[in-house]
Amino acid sequence: MLASELQDLAQEIWNINGNASSVHQSGQKARRLLNESREIFAQSLNCAEKNLVLTSCATESINTILKSVFLPLDAKKNHLIVSAVEHSALLETAKNLQEQGAELSILSVDAKGNLDLAELGSLIKNETALIAVMYANNETGKIFPIQQVGDLAREAGVPLLCDAVQVLGKYPIDLKKLPVDFLVASAHKFHGPKGVGLLYFAPEQKLNPLLLGGRQERGYRAGTENIHGIYLAAKALELALKNLPDYEQHIRSMRDYLYQGLAEKIPELQLTIDLDSSLYNTLHLRRPGISGESLLMSLDMAGIEISVGSACDSGSLEPSHVLMAMGLNEQEAMEGLRFSLSRYNTMAEIKKSIEVVARVVGGLKK
Ligand code: PLP
DSSP states (O other), X not given: OOOGGGHHHHHHHHTOOOOTTOOSHHHHHHHHHHHHHHHHHHHHXXXXXXXXXXXXXXXXXXXXXXXXXXXXXXXXXXXXXXXXXXXXXXXXXXXXXXXXXXXXEEEOBOTTSOBOHHHHHHHOOTTEEEEEOOSBOTTTOBBOOHHHHHHHHHHHTOOEEEEOTTTBTTBOOOTTTSOOSEEEEEGGGGTOOSSOEEXXXXXXXXXXXXXXXXXXXXXXSOSOOOHHHHHHHHHHHHHHHHTHHHHHHHHHHHHHHHHHHHHHHOTTOEEXXXXXXXXXXXXXXXXXXXXXXXXXXXXXXXXXXXXXSOGGGTXXXXXXXXXXXXXXXXXXXXXXXEEEOXXXXXXXXXXXHHXXXXXXXXXXXX
């Protein structure tokens, strides 16, 4: 949801209706919003403004980067390594490149969701043009050691693409320190509006546009800029980072309480990822024998909205590729339950949720 603190601002800027590429006054007002937004994003990430491209979503950012690196295919640099648990935006684009002739290697994870850095080292070869490892997984909440992955990639001279969609706005990201060459994020994950994505590329990397046309985004991304969305996204990120420690403490304590409460009431529950190595807003569980989908629907009717798998893949009734990669069988991989908390949740809601989930699980068991 859009940060409630920004709703007045949203009304205010709605009247700024110029096109940021127009030279008249309305256009210049729009341009100022865009410039201020880019400044906020660059400061928040500690990178140069010229290394940021504003897009429509993380999927577009990912497609832009992968197609820029690999197309047209070069037989000497056609190898891509991706972790098995990447978001479908990345996996599907990688598979598409594979169909066009790129070589794809999948980096596995173990039963706890950990990557094997030695395996990553052994997959790298002269032809490797890119490694893609996400900062944290959108289903399980597992946080990956991006610093170490980046160090390894740098040592091998291979660029690293990091999908930070689940991390930006929840943890600080300093691009002067983090050894990544490309990074993507999406505004709706930090209470910005839907439809705004970020793409960072390091100064030494080349980027070819996916969308061709006008000179917007310095030619890296043609198309009239979504100035309202972009500005609110920048303000949402500013707000999230300004109050980050407070938000983290509030959300983490609710998430831990939720887990304790559920574990006491439903002893069969299995925790997928240790809380210490998971995003502080995420709790991923399984209740063996009960499908996530049926629990989701019963909880929805009781007013509690949870997820199974990725929101982008829901409705597909396919077992989660993330849980399968962790070694679960098809049935187990349909049992995932993801509770995502935000700063707008309250402890009262968490207490109520514990009662309701226990009751609903009890009902489904029968
Ligand atoms: N990567 C991750 C980890 C995500 O969670 C998501 C969406 O939730 C995406 C990529 C795709 O983002 P978008 O919907 O902005 O394209």
